[in-house]
Amino acid sequence: MKKNLLLLLLFITFSSCRKTIDLGKDATFKIEQNISYGEDPNQKIDIYIPGNKPKKDVFIIIHGGGWRGGNKSQLTFFTYSLMQKFPRNVFVNMNYRLASQKHFALPDQTQDIQNVMNLVEKKLKYKPKFILLGNSAGGHLSMFYAYHSDKNKRVKAVVNIVGPADLNDRGFKNYDDYAFVEKHLVDPKLWIKTQH
Template sequence: MKKILKLLFFLLVIFSCKEKTIDLGNSISFDIEENLSYGENSAQKLDFYFPKNKDSIKGIFVIVHGGGWKAGDKSNLTYFTLSMMEKFPDYAFANINYRLANNSSFILPNQTDDIDKALDFLIKKTVKEKINPHFILLGYSAGAHLSMLYSYNTLFANKQRTKIKAVVNIVGPADLLHPDFKQYSDYTFVEKNMIDLSKPTPTDITNRDIANPVYWINKNSPPTISFYGSNDQVIPLSQKKILDSALNKNKVRNQSYEFSGGHLDWSNEKNSPFLIDKISEFLKHIK
């Protein structure tokens, strides 16, 4: 109940304030711009939060929602974004939507292209600001998969990849080909709509490997912090071990944690502060 009341308070402040400014207390306030278009498609929208009264900004958190690649909305992560803003007052935040897949459209490369377009938009938008042009991709579930894939995959023409400072992976599938992920309730949709298998790629890489974050991990992959639920019935905990192994093998700085509960429990009142504190600690060691 306390979390719900706090969320309602935050939303009331956002939607009632004519100047689109939110005051989070402790001298922390952000200017807000909602539903900015970063592309021509109606789904290509983002909410942008920029700290007020800051001489310099350390970077931009880019929040990528989940929803099985075919559902979800940036509004699902508004509360968590606001909670992050309290902890990271020296960062800007962009909470993004992206084109959703359906039976007539594919997940890739549309959704990673949208991340790239959003980052490009943010760089152009903040070019005159005193801001470090580095990004931290923070994704949940399918959004975590996309965040990892965008950051690791060198086949996609993602021009802003080199500006990724770190990846925050919250219950994201890291290996879609592993037998444990094939128990996913909507696996058939993912298998058919992840990437167009009828179109050949200009490499010797199989199309099925293209969508797999672990396949692309190398010594130059960005530092990654991950969180998985102890009783997650959507993304099995075993995905944590698979990802840890690939990152460690390639000597990529990484940490991973197990929280108590299922797929949605990372954001509850007990686990959310834990995640945010661990993210803060992790980033202190990233140059």
């Protein structure tokens, strides 16, 4: 098992310079990396399009990092493992604008998901159904987008891996970075708009 994993890692490392990747068992994908979908340097995606009759469903992978950290590269190997299991689906591994002392996470991060969906739809030239899959903060963003922002009902499914589902839960207040999240997750202007 360890030997196979090491060989796969070596193969992926050497194939990352190429425009295609072969993960075995008819799992061959065309790769496009670091495609910009906005002006911010964090607004980049990697897209993997299967070589064999792609299905119309598109997985969008959303990294964690407390809404203010992380990078799509953290989920590259995870994305490859999903590509092996679903070799006819399109995969997108995305970065998004990060929250900071000067920038709120929302609505920027949900707008980034929307912009990625629009770019992918334009690139593929058909209207796919999207599967949002995120871990940690990315899991929260996946759920929040699907249940709050998906006005056109383009999201088919959401997978939340250890992301908070209820930010009002008393247990979430024990989160190490709760003070930052409380002050910088949602732009107060957004809250005021929804109250009128």
